[in-house]
Amino acid sequence: MVVKILKISRGELIKRINSVLDKIKESNYDAIYLTNPTNIFYLTNISILSTERPFALIIPVDGSPIAFSPSVERNHLEYRNSIAGNIISEIYYYFDYPGEVHPLNKVVNIIKNSKIKSIATDNFMGANSIFGYSGPKLSDLLQKEGINVGNVGEIINEMRLIKSNEEIELIKESGKWAARSIKVAMDLIEENKWDWEISIQASIKVLHEMNKNFSPYLPLREPVGLVVGFRGQVGEFSSYPHALVSERPIRKGDVLGIGAGPEIGGYYSELERTLIFGKPNDKILNYFNKMLELRKEAFNMLRPYLSASAVDKAVMEKAKELKIDEFLRHHTGHGLGLEIHEPPFLDVGYNLELKPGMVVSIEPGIYNNYGGFRHSDTVLITKNGYELLTNFPDNEELIV
Template structure:
């Protein structure tokens, strides 16, 4: 087994994966002839050529955007961002596109890219070359975040990242690149993404870290051992997904937890680790979870933070707790079910032991059944009684086996009945008043006008934005002229939107605009809507550029039949779920049941999506004055997506379509000049 430093292990992993799979390519600033600013891609340009090792401009958003496009077209890009501090311009590409594609496509499409970037301080990097960015991206569903600390892990995890079907952010601490060397296994060495690893066993204290801080914690553990303290060091390695089992197992063994990270304290990823420990291992703790991190400043000058220049300096509080050889069980709050908003709460004893009648009524019958009492719980919310304080606790059926609280209700103790205000708002919005219906109808009328303008402007060869942006702006200016004093309400849009997507993107509900331009044979799915005093509507149409193929005609006809069926069923007294069931039964008859990927509709008004929904299982009863979108679609991967959406109001006699726009195919064919 060769001995490597991390920079060499990273380079070897990239080279091996490029040799294994010709679809793998590398792109980034100076990754080609220069070999990367740290040398991670040194030699790859000479070995694999300029077609697979691409030097890019200084444009991080473009680097990630090109990588996403390449991945969607069958390649496996490894994109390098020269310093993690510069990745923020690509945030939207990573979060809105790469991370969400699999979810948006119902699992059909993935974005197999690896974004490598050096991060962290301690190397005289200054303000713009020292940031730790892991917390930003570990928060995003759909992105895996990997932070290796050792060369062998960097090698095996990077190879696993390249083979992962979804985006992976691979963070390499620049100070660790040449910090240590170790043997890296020969052959196709893979380290799975997800599991943490215990770098050093211990009994007195659990320490959790990643990247450079893993090395500093190991050094601290060696110093503490001389003082008779045994600190366990857990290298998380992967932050998303996070190995909760290893974290909790370590805490349950030692009873104490310290989290060390280089990022700012507030909002750092250590807070997530602390929350998991507090929620799931609270009774195993001998004291509060402690975080040791950088202060909340933009950058840390070298020497200003003890972890950067003196890795053995563990904070005094964890060291002192680690010296306590005797362990005591943390105290459990008494449960109250249900709590406010359905969240269970506890009413623990007052920390100073002061007597309280409400506490006595709750605790004495319960504590009599539990040896040892339950004292010392932390106050969270004062409920207005001496010595009584509410504390959130795990839900009923939590792993501790407690069957839940048996005693007086929370309302009996506080004199206030908890109410979920969300249900009140939802009930008020369900049935629209005449004034609300007038706003929604005016919104529909403007949507129809703007959509006509947009459809008339569609020409083959133009890009989508070249077509719909002028149409939307012209309609918006008309609204301003014809409705003096009008302005959009809610602050979340300009007041009028009109757009469409085309080609393969339509095969996903709410696909994204690729900007390739309108081409003959494309399926287009459009949308238009206006904001009238905060009220919305929805108008969507499926259009086809040029003469439709037989497959397109069949899919369009099926979609139109499904929407017509839904509108036919809608009437007062009909359960909302029955509307979708009717469309599903028809889809089975038409043979397109496997091509349904979207609900039949939803209520609309002050928000784009309101309750109730036209979904199977929704037992809300339709009433006059309710307003819904009706939008069952047929989605075929190799052909496109076919979806109309109309805004429909329930009337005394049945329902009425508020968006009066052609629905038949002949009216929605875009002629080719």
């Protein structure tokens, strides 16, 4: 069976790699050494389960990408590389961590044998310090060998700020399925059901639909799991912007927070809605409508070449006008793409200029004793304004 996987094309990956190497050359480095899993994926379409075992991508200026990997990933990494169009030309394996010889000592030999004299890295340690990892500092080991080590800086992160057409299409596809997920979940809401119960039932239904549509659905960066959830935002727990669990089932009159944004080709959208289960009282409806006014203010402000901070400032001023500023708990929005939170941030202290191609969430929220009230949509900054990449009702249709 031929499996068609939605993903960034090999041609775009090569353009990204060449762009990074051009910038590295300008600083007189011979290669780049990366350990950040998201940035490695950005250049290769390859993701593995990060553990204590070091995993790195090395790209010489005058050569092809090299992976340094634990052997536990051998078959998986080769499979993923084939899906990506064999972007990585050479893979060096070590048996395990810490091993008789620490993996980073083996990395030093690879770099030396590649005739690299100067290298830029995103991590002077040479490996991600998670799950108990420790070891010698790669920069110290390399400098002992006469190899200069520098900081790669924000080269890749800056590239990721502006989304390509391919990236935008993947985020749009995620947004389409996010909307479907919330619709399915809303139809399953019943009194005395638990939020996790609805999440599981809705996710199973939507995943079956996605599997049929994509023949099959294959995420590139995470295991298949829940595609829609309440994250514990039920009733009084909806007033916690980042609740984890609810301690009770759903009751009539509850304010509910629900969200979705399944991974498509490594990319995410964010679609969140505040739902009201049963007829709301006047206080709940009042705060729901005031949240919509904050949201409208944010959209009215959103446009290219405006400081990101200006959007947040306008929302904060509107909240003061509505006498609800004491109920704010977070900024107006954040960037989206390979991560569900990434730059740019629509925050009063973040002065980066918004530009066409940037993707952000719009999600001003208010939280008080009556519940949490927050809608979130994924939005593309365009030359003339913005384009919604998620599409779902935001008004009284959300009273279920």
